[in-house]
Amino acid sequence: MAEAQRERLTDIGPPHYEKYLPPVVKKNYGQWKYHELVEPGVMVHVAESGDELYSVRCASPRLLSIQTIRKFADLADKYCDGHLRFTSRHNVEFLTTKKENAAKIKKEAGEMGFPAGGIGHGITSIVHTQGWVHCHSAATDASGVVKAVMDDLFEYFNGEKQVPGKCRIALACCLNMCGAVHCSDIAILGVHTKPPRISHENLNKMCEIPLVSASCPTAAIRPATVDGKASVEVIEEQCMFCANCFTVCPAMPLADPDADGISIWVGGKVSDARSKPMFSKLAVPFIPNNPPRWPETIAAVRKIVEVWADNARPYERVGEWIERVGWPRFFRLTGFEFQKEHVDDFKYAGLSYNRSAQLTHEPWEE
Amino acid sequence: MAEAQRERLTDIGPPHYEKYLPPVVKKNYGQWKYHELVEPGVMVHVAESGDELYSVRCASPRLLSIQTIRKFADLADKYCDGHLRFTSRHNVEFLTTKKENAAKIKKEAGEMGFPAGGIGHGITSIVHTQGWVHCHSAATDASGVVKAVMDDLFEYFNGEKQVPGKCRIALACCLNMCGAVHCSDIAILGVHTKPPRISHENLNKMCEIPLVSASCPTAAIRPATVDGKASVEVIEEQCMFCANCFTVCPAMPLADPDADGISIWVGGKVSDARSKPMFSKLAVPFIPNNPPRWPETIAAVRKIVEVWADNARPYERVGEWIERVGWPRFFRLTGFEFQKEHVDDFKYAGLSYNRSAQLTHEPWEE
Amino acid sequence: MPKEYKTPKLDDLEKGPWPSFVKEIKQAAKNNEMSNDLLAVLERSYDERIGHWKHGGIVGVMGYGGGVIGRYIDIPDEYPNISHFHTMRINQPAGWFYTSEALRSICDIWEKHGSGLTNMHGSTGDIVLLGTTTDELEPTFQDLAHVGFDLGGSGSDVRTPSCCVGEARCEWACYDTMGVCYETTMRYQDELHRPAFPYKWKFKFAGCPNDCVAAKARADISVVGTWRDAIKVDDAEVATYYDNGMDIFNDVVLNCPARCMKFDHESKKLEINNADCRRCMHCINAMPKALRPGDDKGATILIGAKAPIIEGALLSSVLIPFLKMEDEEEREAWYDIMEEIQDIWCEEGKNRERIGEFIQRVGMANFLEAVGVEPIPEMVAYPRDNPYIFFEQDEEEE
């Protein structure tokens, strides 16, 4: 398929964004005055000049076929003079200066299977990763869990149900956390729970033993000779299944149908609004993989959304709410069991102990 | 002086406190209703029964001669039916059911040199330690610094000057921190800043080398043979002058007239009122010892008290105020230089970095 | 016509209101053998509850060290069409703006060379083209280049920078995120394409502390817009919010982390002590028609966020409290500091040690000293609370 004649281009960088900006954006660049939610999934930005830009945000599965992308292009041609964008959470936004077009886009995109929503207080799409679709490291699937959870939470996306503030859900299929789930209101995280199975046959051929030993955060790996072959051994009690060894050495896979599964984390955020950025904290240590619908995972996520929606004050993110009422309340309301696993034992563990006598007390809890 | 006839008593424990309680306390034990500040240094507790107990709190240098203790006893006999107590911060309290006696106690104790004060919002006595009076480990004196500082802050003790809340000052003469200064609004801490001088002659005779090596939190000490003698050496760049080696081995003194001095810490608290307990944080890394009045230390402490008193809201402890307005403000208002030493590098250092974009900005600061 | 596989488990995921990735794969699979095999192996993973991908070897395009993730299946005999299934990362246009034409040009190329499946976008921000063979990498790359697209980062290099929509559509943007993101991307073309660092390095640009690109959680360098002067208050609009039933006191004033606002119910006036304001954005978020960031705008530069592997997740921390981003000189000074930092990291950093972990290991103060930046209180949440101070031996008398 090589076209021998063609000059070979490198390091050209991405296209300059300006080529793709709608005229109204070019004209009012840096001159926006305020915005308003028009209806679920539709907002308008008003410029100092008085110009208006309507954005219709539509759900996307992120994993898109070229066929669907072409349909998006067609819709943009029909109503937006060919202009559209994607968001930092992978939704697609159609951009038009005409209010009536916005309504039409919402309707047609909905009919195509890409409903509008996710603006304002509510739940938008789940930032996620590859899972069984593409990654060698996955402890769970990504797209399937996301689809199952979002089907279940759809009423929080399309504006049917109100919540106190933004609630960001993210999924990563292993501890590498490509979805950056460590700062999400609700994080769904694939976990391995069995130590690596070492292929002593191949290890020395495929991997450098010092590199492998050095890769382990807990120093659980040491060089060893097994069946006369240079290899490594893992001190199993010291392994916490991070799979970093597997990242540097394919001869140490951890994946296991029964031992792989999902953990749920809550209360992270990135914005500085009101409170500072926070990490997500462990809510449920382990739920087995149960495809195609992961019902236990769906239930756990929904439970968190519901107790938060019922109890938080306006604007309170999940973590802010829990900080106010305390973790004992969170565990009691969700019914999640508080276990050994919840108590931190990594390097900053000491600071996670409750170093205060400020406590709420049982008789008042439902 | 042994009285051979006498039975040898051991493990009798302390006297039962009941023997020493004033009758009004015995009668109303656990039945107090409320208290009120009567005048600086005098408060009254009112019982459910209506009984009243006046407490006059008088300053004490803590280091007391038996002659002075006997004078306290005389005063207690005169006005309190012989009843008095000391506080957890080493002041002396005279206890009487008669309001008029309270005033007299205050007057007479004041004349004796033990003025009343330290109740309510204000500055009470400085919890402190031995210093050059008794301890081998001291990097500064204790009693002398306390005397100098309290002379200077006296107006905050006797009620002449008002402050927003309680301000607890503590002093410890070395990093062992016998004064538990690590949670004080203002802490005065003696510091060594030169590594131990090893007496290779004696070390092996006086100390166990493995114990000495193990004592160092930063692993700066390793066994070594010096001039043919088994001893240890200190990797000087790894030493942070904690003197723990000296605690276990007298052959490694750190004290040095020029390198010893005082550091000032702020913003700690122990109570759970409003905010949770907090550690004190470094304000001034090093002030040389300047006896008998330690003027630079006095000035630094006063500066903190003044900026706090001028800027904090009612009830705000020093640390609560700084948390609200931010450390940049604290450093600007006090004029203390922010240096390398202020940036933590011990094990939880990472959590002390400013992990947020929430900032105040310069143009608004005076 | 591709082989027809039974996929009962996946079929279940075609149901329901949320758009279905299964439908997408099936759509592509109609005339693409790779996507068809992908469908089959995914169903198998759903059955077996385990993935079937192997570690990728080093594959890529000539002269580049990044931009392609090699991927092979562990049962190539059964699914020969995806025995190779590499992804290509294509550097997105800043702010993810497209024209329909631009999108179609990508689709056409990917139809020709790959699976017909994409991620719009990857979580770093790239256009991810999901699945092709080693042979197709170079032709795809050149076809894309000739319509104006280039590869993004992977491996130990500068990763594809990304940014929030910023001034293009947001009234709160305190600098031109898309402009600076583009400028940075172009400036780092070499470092982006030719891994030469100890580990990856991510830039993200957010126009204000809301941080709509989640930089503070996952970028080695986060550039977060902010302002120094007073919040602009439109008194009439404040009153309108109040009249329309907004609980300004509970929802705005009480939520201010600096506790620096007062609202008077009678006069309906909101008073802000701007000296204490922390630029958290909350009040502005809550009342977008009434409040706006000031005019003296710029950005705070933070450093060192990352996911947990290896030493634990990190959040960014303040490196430069305020930089005037529209001032080219200040931007140049910033690029210089970036270079200084990268140099030191390249010299002293361990293999697979992100800059945040590097700073944790050597200590912030030592790091700053090496980079030639003065420590200031804005950089810390609080000064040290332990007395284990490494006083320097020549300084103790000062």
Place this chain on the structure above:
Amino acid sequence: MPKEYKTPKLDDLEKGPWPSFVKEIKQAAKNNEMSNDLLAVLERSYDERIGHWKHGGIVGVMGYGGGVIGRYIDIPDEYPNISHFHTMRINQPAGWFYTSEALRSICDIWEKHGSGLTNMHGSTGDIVLLGTTTDELEPTFQDLAHVGFDLGGSGSDVRTPSCCVGEARCEWACYDTMGVCYETTMRYQDELHRPAFPYKWKFKFAGCPNDCVAAKARADISVVGTWRDAIKVDDAEVATYYDNGMDIFNDVVLNCPARCMKFDHESKKLEINNADCRRCMHCINAMPKALRPGDDKGATILIGAKAPIIEGALLSSVLIPFLKMEDEEEREAWYDIMEEIQDIWCEEGKNRERIGEFIQRVGMANFLEAVGVEPIPEMVAYPRDNPYIFFEQDEEEE
């Protein structure tokens, strides 16, 4: 008549309004050679800016391992009267209550056997008798014993427990601090006098979360009073505070960390959501005539505070959220847990490792498991935020 020393530096510290320790030393020095030499060596320290005390050897009284701190001067030739200058720690009565008679009995004994100087009190809580010789230790001890006093702790033992004044004079005490402090002290006589632990162990008893004995910062076990039911509100007194000009809204409601209070200016009523209340004490502190702790009183038990040496300072953390302290059975159960903890610490603790450091080292969850206490969310400020979980190998399927 003792030798007369010139002490110009110390003399300066006789001036000023705060009571002077120099006056105290001089007073004692009038007819005590030890105190007189102390004065001289202290002046010398003020001149030289360095102390003159050496490490103490092991000195004490027969059958006890603690209670005395040995101390020697490094220039005994010049100050022979203080060549020995040991301190004795005498267990104070709970709450530091005395009669004049009791104080005089101590003074008389110390006049006979020691320097005539004391600390009332040491920062652990003991009566500290400052300075005597090895020979005088046993006679002093027995003289004290015959007037009812015993030695306190030192070394690796239970240290002298101490408590706030509690029910003796405080309306907020949620249990009898002095009673429990005394009971504990008596119960631990053996452990107090005969060091057999890896390191020191301190008990402190505070009647409420104000913690007037600073337990949470410096006790291995902090027993902190609290209550479970509603705060008692006297509406009329609330109104009186308001009428007298108290800014209830700013000073009370806004300072509540749980944000669980409402104040209505019209009705002057204060409403507390007691389910959310954290028992921080602030509102009660601010309005002592109007608010009081509830009736269902008890204590929170916290564990593990200490000063920095060796692994860094620690604050106490929650071990038992609520214990009914007046219930003897619950107290017994608590003593049992203490014993369990001390046993494990004695077995597994390193030399000079406080219980807090021990817990940090082995991990809270492992520690709890060893002690047989269930982990509950009250024990943590927040659950783990890192995914490095040591799943147990038999449990993973549950």
